Amino acid sequence: MKILQKTIGYALKRQRNIIYIGIGVITAVFIIVVYSNWSSLGLGWWSNWVDPMAGVATFLVALGVWLSKQFNAWEDDLPKRLTVIFIYQKRMVMKCEEAYLASEGDIRAWGQQIGSQMSGKSRLDIQPYIKQEAPIRKVDEEGKDYRLYVAYFYLNQMPEPSKDLAVGVQAEIRERLATGGIVWTVEEFER
Secondary structure, three states: OHHHHHHHHHHHHHOHHHHHHHHHHHHHHHHHHHHOOHHHHHHHHHHHHHHHHHHHHHHHHHHHHHHHHHHHHHHHHOOEEEEEEEEEOOEEEEEEEEEEEOOHHHHHHHHHHHHHHHHOOOOOOEEEEEEEOOOEEEEOOOOOEEEEEEEEEEEOOOOOOOOOOOHHHHHHHHHHHHHOOEEEOHHHHHO
16 A cells, blocks of 8 residues: 555656646546536537547647656756765765766766775775765756766765875875865866
């Protein structure tokens, strides 16, 4: 029973307009049938009015479902980007904005890889909890649509740069992590 409730709740949330239109059409047909004068209209009224209306309503519902599926397919095919935010003790220490994302299934692994590159450390000590926001559709400066995913990784400890890095690079990473955090943006890499 709970699965049915969850399914209906999901349908109401995602397909609310289609459901309301369907209920409205069914209610309108029912009211017309109940309050019509059956004796003067006879069965011809049904075949002349209700049957064609039901056929058109069925076509419109099918068209709505098809359009909805096409919209979802279009959204799924949009280019994907990922913003990754690393938090340590309730403070953002690293952020990479709108990195390329191959697929939604890559978010965790790709986010960890980005964090490793940003911190200069091969492995980050992260908590198993990752917060991921629902994707949003955005438009870039060229007018092209894309889907943006945002993921939050929570660190158990501040990353320590690898000893294999140059001393100056290690110092710069430590300073940036301690002061305001490391932020990578698309503009930095397009230069």
